[in-house]
Amino acid sequence: MFKNKIMLVVILAVVVMAGVFLFRARSSKSANKEAKEISPARGAIQSVISTTGTVLPKNRLEVKPPVGGRAEELLVKEGDKIKVGQTLAWISSTERAALLDAARGKGEEELKYWQDTYKAIPLISPIDGEVIVAKTQAGQTITTADAVVVLSDQLITRAQVDETDIGKVKEGQSAVITLDAYPDVKIKGAVEHIYYESKTVNNVTIYEVDVTPDEVPEFFRSGMNAAIDFKTKTSDNALLLPQEAVRREKDSAWVLVKEAGSKEPIKSRVELGISDDKNVEIISGLSEDDIVVVDSKKYELPKGDTGTNPFMPFRRRPANQGR
Secondary structure, three states: OHHHHHHHHHHHHHHHHHHHHHHHHHHHHHHOEEEEEEOOEEEEEEEEEEEEEEEEEOOEEEEOOOOOEEEEEEOOOOOOEEOOOOEEEEEEEHHHHHHHHHHHOOOHHHHHHHHHHOOOEEEEOOOOEEEEEOOOOOOOEEOOOOOOEEEEOOEEEEEEEEOOOHHHOOOOOEEEEEEOOEEEEEEEEEEEEEEEEEEEEOOEEEEEEEEEEOOOOOOOOOOOEEEEEEEEEEEEEEEEEEHHHOEEEOOEEEEEEEOOOOOOOEEEEEEEEEEOOOEEEEEEOOOOOOEEEEEEEOOOOOOOOOOOOOOOOOOOOOOOOOO
16 A cells, blocks of 8 residues: 555656646747748849859950961050951061061161061951950061960850759840959849850859840959859749748648737648749738738757866866865
8 A cells, every 4th residue: 555655656746747847848949939920012023043154255266377487566455446357466477587687687778678578467357356365575486376366356254054954044034243353243144145065063064154244344354253143033013921931841832820819820821933042922822911920949058067068178177176
């Protein structure tokens, strides 16, 4: 009989302790959550594909001499705008250079005679464009493999788009270019060409996409790194909710809606549209008059002695403490 009473007391104590533990756990759980009420709002939203790229000439043309010899005079410098048919430099063939050197030793009159008789070869620009490389100096020996001048018809941005996103990029699509060197300047552009052959970069399959700026800024330079945002979808008057307000389960999405006269919010299934980093478009399932409850977790650092944590620095106890 006495043993039965002891067992009963032990069972009651265990039940009481379990109840206290559950109460504290629920209180702690509810304390770590903060609920706020919001309403959907109308606004503009757009879906973008973000990637990186490099500023490059659309057509990089190396102008090389028809014969080997010597550069007599360079008529352009880097940054100059040139027209098709414009003379870029004067070139002497190896024979002319040798003849002029010999005539120069006989005096100015002899030199002028052979300069007029044996004309220099003009180096002509085949396109309209801009000089991006002009390092050849007068008097420098050149061959037919040397580029005396390098021309560019227009600077573009060549983006690298992941294979999972390339299907969403179309020719003529709007894009925004941001140079790493000028992060505050947004340059509008459009997709001009999508390459068909893929490349592998860091074990990732990508496709190159040429983006032409509407206006090429003066600070554009070949080789600059850039970030490119492709605008895939846009909605100007969408019903928007913050991303944190929407819960997703497999192929469905739902939100917590507060109803009048009800203490607890109810689940309401919604259909989603365009989304960005902050908001998501609600196509159906909500109206502007609905009140949505958002639960946000509140994190707290552990309290008490942290000396037992093996990852925390050990603090030596004073010698006279605890004696």
